[in-house]
Amino acid sequence: MKKDADNYLANPQVHKDRRLGLGTSAWVQSFECSHLRPLIICRGPIRKEAMDVFDEMGIHHYGILLSEKDSIVYQNALAPELRKLTDPHRVHRVPDYSGADKAEREVRIRQIINIARANNYNAIFTGYGFMAEDENMVKAMEDAGLNFIGPCSRTVHQAGLKDEAKRTALRVGVSVTPGVDNASALTLIKKYPSLSALKNLAAEEKLPVDVEQLAADGLALVDIADAVLAASYAKGIDLYSIAELGETIREQVMAMSREYPSNRIRLKAIGGGGGKGQRILASPDAYQGDLPSRIEQAAAKAPSLVLEILNEVKTTGKGDNKNVLVELNIETTRHQEIQVIGNGDWALAMGGRDCSLQMHEQKLLEVSVITEDLEAALAAAQAAGNEHEAKVLAQDIVTLQKMEEESERFGQAVGLDSVSTFECIVDRDKHFFMEMNTRIQVEHRVTELCYGLRFSNPDNAKDFFQVDSLVEAMVLLAAHGPRLPKPTRQLRSQAAVEARLNATNQALQPHAGGIIEKWSDPVAGEIRDDQGISMHNPDTDVFIKYHLAGAYDSNIALLLTTGAGRADSYQRLAEILRVTELRGKDLATNLEFHYGLVNWFIGNNINARPTTRFIVPYLTAVGLLKQAANNVDLHYAYQSICRQRIKQVASDDASWAQVLERKHLLLARPVEKLLAEPHLLAGWLSLNQKNFDLTNDRVIWRVNPIKVLAETYHYLNMDYCAQKPAANMIWASDDKILQQALNFYQSLENKLGAMAYSELNALLESSAPVQFEPSQWQAIQAAHRGYQAGAELLNLPAFLGQSTGYFNLAVNADLSIHIPESLTEPKLQQAMAKILVPPPAAKSDEILAPTGGMFYAREAPGMEPFVMKGTHFSAGQPLYIVEVMKMFNKVNAPFAGTIDEVLVTDDGAIIKKGQPLFKITPDEIRVEESSADARARLKQGTDAFLATLGGAH
The missing domain is CATH 2.40.50.100 (RNA polymerase II/Efflux pump adaptor protein, barrel-sandwich hybrid domain)
Structure with missing residues (x-):
């Protein structure tokens, strides 16, 4: 149940932290779980993690469910878990995991029950798949006598269905987002607007609902309509059409827009999750005309979006609960969630996670939010005199503690008896409950890396065991829940962060079909959850190709690490991303995006508070960088710099030409890679903005450009290494020149003492200091000019950042992020997405x-x-x-x-x-750019850069 954290991080291949077996006391031994025989019916990294946890808990009779889509349909797409689980009797195949509609889901549930019975499984583990939150599935497993490793059906009903959860939250005093949670009941009342009409409807459809008794009990008409609807779902009939529901939602959107005319409205399926089943309507401000007309135009799109939502979550069948929530979209929202665990009697919050860095409702980067780290950051801000930052951090502590307290109250109200996540949106000093996900979540490791759970014997405080895995905690709760005492949380790491490595292109659009042919091994400090894709062939130790067929979600792996604080965890993650090599055929991932994004925060302010609207403007800024990079000719720029440098020295042109020619690729290769990879360029600019000043469009280096060049090679993972292919590193001859230059400046600093580069540069333009002979100083000056010759090429990336306004995307004193208005324009956002990923070449x-x-x-x-x-x-x-x-x-x-x-x-x-x-x-024939026009465009863009150097070209 617990391994030493240092050993855990030092051995990334075994990214687990449970101890085989329990302690020796009778009380500890009584929580042994080897009697469980689970069937794992989910996929993704959680399946492999569950297999590892079960093995380490002594649970060896487990099996996995395998869909045809990740087992036999695509070449090289065989589920990587089968590299570990080689016993065919423990692998069970079904057409897919959940079924396309209600009827198929019912068939799949029966299949799963039959598989469990036929193979002597007595428990079911669903991970974070959609089956995990299917109330009917959970209830069927319970009725079949199977031990469901997760929240019980009662909890799933009261907390997992978003409309029920919202009502429960209101009842127990939890802050909720303004909106409508009963659109389906309102639709029914429009058709049957009285008590007698509902009574007649129930009688006609033979629904087991006593309408008169419900009225006598004091229920409102809309609540009685809900009861009638619940009975219709159980019977598998529809009492309203999707079109009628869409019209009700349109009316509700109009009513909400009258109250909040500047806000967008979010539509959300009650059974969605992971970004599915949600759409956002544009605000009335996005349309033309007077306010009533603009509201009507905004609401008019609601019915079609309702249909999209229901199609996406596959609830268009007869008898499906088609309710869709209508919620105010909080525009400046940060998405935070609280990990909560319970046994049906007690509930315990385990800190928070910030999941604001997301796109299309899909999370990208998740970071821990715990009291200990916030308090340390607050103390540091106060010590540095950063009053605005300190104020925000102090408020974040208060907000976190309120959310934790509410999550525990809500967990107890719904009888939480496993692990779930209490999701909130935070708007400055306010927070609103969104939903509870009644399952373990993708990012659960971010929490378990920060906190462990200590379970102590009520009769002897010295008798305890610690659990550092939430999957293990779920197993313990399923096996021994009522007996487990409320644990205390134990700090393991001050901070943790997770990057979701996805199969997406440079614009973060899904990119299916690629084949991973090479993936470097995890490094020290890296925790990689990848389903086993990185496992080598046990006989040949060769990486096994893997086809990202795209049958399921785009996630490939979860990359995690920890740190002594948020800054440390981000630095460690940046290093992991820097050295990770992932190559293949038609392969596109968001690896470079993550590297650039993490370095944006490191270079700006690690405590920045991004909202859920940050990523698209950020991508737009990166697209502008790429567009500008496409308009410069790097080698023409270097040739012009060389001509100007030779003109300046006036004498010995041949030797200077030779020096500059030798340095051409030393300087050009890293800059060329930056210009080719916009996410790498974005990260480089963020890190290096402190190394230069921009005055009248001129770049003035605060740091020696030669040191910047060496750091750039390192940043790009192009350090010299004899074992690396030459194409992926600095060439040996260039490295020799670079090391000579670095040694020269280090030796000079040793003799002159440390000083700012501007001071050193000025000194090298003057007469010899007393400790040098004039002839010796002249040689030093000549060497300095030689080493700096051509280094103006490093100005080019900085020029692109300045000319595109990249540095205007910045962190404010209060930790909010200033997003230039231009970056929020939809047309520019769409145009830059095409710059990042040009559409396929097509005929007209x-x-x-x-x-x-x-x-x-x-x-x-x-x-x-x-x-x-x-x-x-x-x-x-x-x-x-x-x-x-x-x-x-x-x-x-x-x-x-x-x-x-x-x-x-x-x-x-x-x-x-x-x-x-x-x-x-x-309608119009597209005109292709001629080669002459392309050359002219490149010359014009490059000349604009060269003009900032102050020389002729």
């Missing part, structure tokens, strides 16, 4: 698939296609839907035109990136 008469996935021509089964042969479409009009890694993405036309031929006709067809989908006639 074709529209190509921007990514692989599953093609749908229509909004929902039975509806007309978005476009057909002969349809004239406008720019921005929906053309089709592509499902990529569980997310439904509506693809809009990039320009106006007419459909001449539909090339993909079957809904559910698999399409590939770059595949022609439609033959079209555009």
Whole structure:
């Protein structure tokens, strides 16, 4: 149950922290769990983690459920867990995990029960898949006599369904977001607006609901409607249509917009999660006209979004609970969540996590938020005299403690008997409860790396055991819940952070189909949860290729580390990302994005408080960097710098030309890589902004450019290493020059004493100091000019940052982030996404698939296609839907035109990136840039940079 934390971090291949067996006392031994025989019915990193935990707990009779999609359909896509679990009798196959609709889910539930009974399993572990929060599934497992490792069905009903959770929160005094949680009941009342109408409806449909008794008990009409709806779900019938529900929600959106005309409105399925089943309506301010007209325009999109939501969470079938929540979208929100654990009697909060760094409701970077770290940061801010920062940190401590207290109160109210997550949105000094996820979450390790749980014998405080794994805690609660005393949390690490490594392109759009051919091993301090993808062939010790087929979500792995504080944890994560090498065929991941993002925070302020709206403007700023980089010719710039330098020295042109030629690739190669990889450039600029001043568009270095050059090679993981391929590192001849330069300046500093680079530079332009002979000083001056020759090329990245306004995306004194208004403009955001990931090259008469996935021509089964042969479409009009890694993405036309031929006709067809989908006639013929125009564009952009150097070119 507990290993030494240092050993745990020092051995990244075994990223586990449980001790085999328990202590020797009878009380501790009574919590032994080897009698459990679990069937794991989830996938992803949590499946491999559960296997490891079970093994270490002495639970060896476990099996896994395997979907055809991650077992046999795609070449090289065999579930990597099978590299460890080689016993075929413990591997059980089903078509998929959860089924496409209610009927299929019921079939799958029966299959799972039959598999468990036939193979002597007595427990079920669902991880963080959607089955984990399916009340019907949990209840079926309980009724079948299987021990469900997770919250019970009562808790799932009261807390897992978002409408029920909101009502419970209101009842126990938990702050909630303004909104409507009973749109389905309001829809029913519109059709049956009286008590007698509801009574007649229940009688006609033979629903077991005593409407008169409910009224006598004092229930309001809307609550009685809820009871009637609950009975209809149980019977599997519909009492209203999706269109009727959409109209109710449209009306509710209009009513809320009248009260909050500047806010957007969020629509959310009651059974969604992980970003699925949510859409945000634009605010009325985004439309033209008077306020009533703008409100009507904003609300008009609600019905179609309701249909999208229900399709995405697969609740369009008969008898499905189709309720959709209507909530005020808090625009400046930070997304924070509290890990909470309970046994049905007690509930304990285990600190928080900040999950604000997300896009499309998908979390990207998650960081611990615990009292101990906040208090240390507060003390440091106070000591440094940062009053604004100290005020924010002090408020964060108060907010965290309030959220923890509310999470425990809510957990007890719903009878929480396992591990769950209490999710909140935080707006400055206010917070609102969003939902409780009645399952373990992807980012649970962020919490368990900070806190362990000590369970003490009530009769003997010295008799205890510690649990450092939340999966293990879930097993203990499933096996011995009522007997487990309330634990105390034990600090393990001051801070932890997790980066979700996803199969996405540079613009963070899902990118399915790539094959991982090489992945460097984890390094010291790295905790990598990757399902076993990194496991080598046990016989040959060779990495095994893995196909990211895209049948499920885009997550590849979770990369975690800890630190003595948030800054330390970010520094460690940056180092992990720096040295990670991940290569393959048609492979796109967000590895470079994470490296750039983490370094943005390190370079600006590690305590910055980003909101959930930060990532898209940040990506837009990165896109602007890439656009600017595309408009410069690096080698033309260096040649111009060389000509100017030779002109300045006037004598011995040949020797200077030779020096500059030798240094060409030493200086150009790292800058070329920065310009080619915009996320690397963004991180470099963030780290180096303290190393230069920008005065009248000129770059004045505070740090010796030669040191910056060496650090840049290190930042890019291009340090010299004899075992590395030459293409991936500094060349040996260049490294020799660089080391000579570094040694020269180190020797000079040793003799002159440490001084700022500006002072050293000025001194080297003057006469010899007393400790040097004039001839010796002249040689030193010549060496300095030689080593600095051509280093002006390092000004180029800084120039791009300045010219694009990259540094305007900055942290304010109160830790909020200043986002320039231009970065929030949708048109610019869309344009920069295309700069980061240019669309596939196409003929002027074709529209190509921007990514692989599953093609749908229509909004929902039975509806007309978005476009057909002969349809004239406008720019921005929906053309089709592509499902990529569980997310439904509506693809809009990039320009106006007419459909001449539909090339993909079957809904559910698999399409590939770059595949022609439609033959079209555009309204306007796109003009391709000529090579002459491209050269002129590059020269113009490069000349703008050269002008800042003050020389002719």
